[in-house]
Amino acid sequence: MKYISTRGKSPELSFCEVLLGGLAPDGGLYLPKSYPKFTKNDLDEMRIMSYQELSFSIFEKFIDDIPANDLLEIINKTYTPEVFRYNRSSQDSKDITPTLKLTDNLYLLSLSNGPTLAFKDIAMQFLGHIFEYVLAKKNKTLNILGATSGDTGPAAEYAMKGKKGINVFMLSPHGTMSPFQAAQMYSLHEDNIYNIAVKGVFDDCQDIVKAVSNDLQFKKDNNIGAVNSINWGRILAQIVYYFKGYLDVTDNSSKLVDFTVPTGNFGNICAGHIARMMGLPIRHLVVATNENDVLDEFFKTGKYQPRNSENIFQTSSPSMDISKASNFERFIFDLLDRDTSTLNGYWDLIDNGGSFQLDKKNVDLISVFGFISSSSKHENRIKLIKQFYDEYDVIIDTHTADGVKASLDHLSKDTPMLVLETALPTKFEGTVLEAIGKKPPRPEALINLEKIDQKFEIFENEASLVKNFIRAKQ
């Protein structure tokens, strides 16, 4: 399998090459040249597979430059019940991503049982192991530069800490993460982990990462790599749980299901889109946003107008507080039937602070790709966290609550709906307390997390400062 850039002006690469890079040299994102297809029969055969076997049968279609046995070993090291152990007590952690039935046709797909209690662990733990493997093979080192609004950073750092040949430089918006999120990162004292708190919002952090990555000489001289959701390896790892969730709630492979995905950078739902392109019978992919609803606007009108950072709301589902969804370009590439010249035109507008409007024919295609959307507000989250606690005795986090809101807007009688649970509630306990009058339970091992000494640097919002810092640490 070869990989191509959405901008159409970069060389084709193999999986391992794409894995270690970030953006393509032309500023685009890598995608496989074509999507492998799974038939109904293939899906039926997958019904008896473990999470690990499922991962292998999907990954092997996308990865042809790692021997099968090695790939299997990486998967088995990554997806263990010990690592994904923070499950709700009634569920089986051997499942890695267990499905919890709430009521007829409504399910939670639990993706947040890993070390940092957010779905990002599923992809990031895989990257930790596969990066270490690939770097050792190539006898290389990697400086991972990332930006986080609160969940990517911890997931990346827990996956990479102590890994050979890897340093992590993680930018986070100073003072806007939940205390628990900040403590997860800043309490790590490993030599290969550098926390940089930027005086700005998440998009400023993301823009610094882009600016540094666009300096190709610097990138090359300093072996810069990415673990942001633009990293193809992350998207790939996320495809698996759409299959797992589908197989859990259906008994035959003609049945259609809907997924609702709390969405920020569009990485999670992009994996759902690809699963659907691979033949997984998904009817609707419901994009759930919070008050930062640029994507909701797009999926309703075909107009994509990112906000600038002054116009981003800080909400109680902060991991979705972004104005520009970096993986969105991957979907538009497919929507445009991979017409790179139209895409380049659109992204010239976006990169200059503008917007674009799809023409009528392409607006109609949005529904052909299964996409619909909804947005929600703080009051919706509060109400639904309480309602789900009262009705189902299940405490959901604020992001999952955004998903639940959207799923209820679009729930239908005949089709199972899976809401992706993107974090455990203890990560956002302040809002949960507001909703139900008590704090959600926290895993024993994490009870004193906020009390550990914190290590981080505070930087002005400037790419050059970050470059100097990385250089100095080599």
Ligand SMILES: *Cc1c(COP(=O)(O)O)cnc(C)c1O
């Ligand atoms: C990252 C994150 C999201 C958004 O996921 P994307 O892949 O960026 O769309 C939603 N909820 C939580 C809890 C997250 O950490």
